[in-house]
Amino acid sequence: MCADGEENADYARRARPLAPDEKPDQLADKDRSVHDRQDALMDEAVEETFPASDPVSPKHIT
Numbered sequence: 001m002c003a004d005g006e007e008n009a010d011y012a013r014r015a016r017p018l019a020p021d022e023k024p025d026q027l028a029d030k031d032r033s034v035h036d037r038q039d040a041l042m043d044e045a046v047e048e049t050f051p052a053s054d055p056v057s058p059k060h061i062t
Helices: 034-049
Strands: none
Touching: none
């Protein structure tokens, strides 16, 4: 519960439903090179695993 009594905070709002053929990719709406995308995936992996003692294992684009 939030400080103002609301059950869901702004950061916890629901995402829009995906289309049947759509995948949940946070980077899909951004046009970027492979190197920029790999950097973004690394940043996302760090955010998802922080704080943790295990090393980050982001996806690798081939």
